Amino acid sequence: MVGVYGPPWNLVDIGTAMNKNQTLRLGQCNVNRYMPHLLEHIRQGRVDAKGIITHRFSLEDAPKAYDLFSKKQDGCIKCVLSPHGHA
Numbered sequence: 001m002v003g004v005y006g007p008p009w010n011l012v013d014i015g016t017a018m019n020k021n022q023t024l025r026l027g028q029c030n031v032n033r034y035m036p037h038l039l040e041h042i043r044q045g046r047v048d049a050k051g052i053i054t055h056r057f058s059l060e061d062a063p064k065a066y067d068l069f070s071k072k073q074d075g076c077i078k079c080v081l082s083p084h085g086h087a
Helices: 014-019 031-043 059-071
Strands: 055-058 079-082
Touching: 055 059, 059 079
Parallel strands: 055 079
Antiparallel strands: none
């Protein structure tokens, strides 16, 4: 797993994993290391960052956006919040 996880996904049942003899490999994504390289790929057109955006919301609709993303409804992959509406 790579990323940052908060409730309720951070409630990993370590005891069950141990009893099943599972191996967990975890770590934070090193954003500071990879962001400059990713941005360069986007600027050069090698990565289409807009291609993963499936939904756009105003800031006022942020709770709805988080709920939709959390429940993976309506084909939601990535929500973008904009202070000026659905731009």
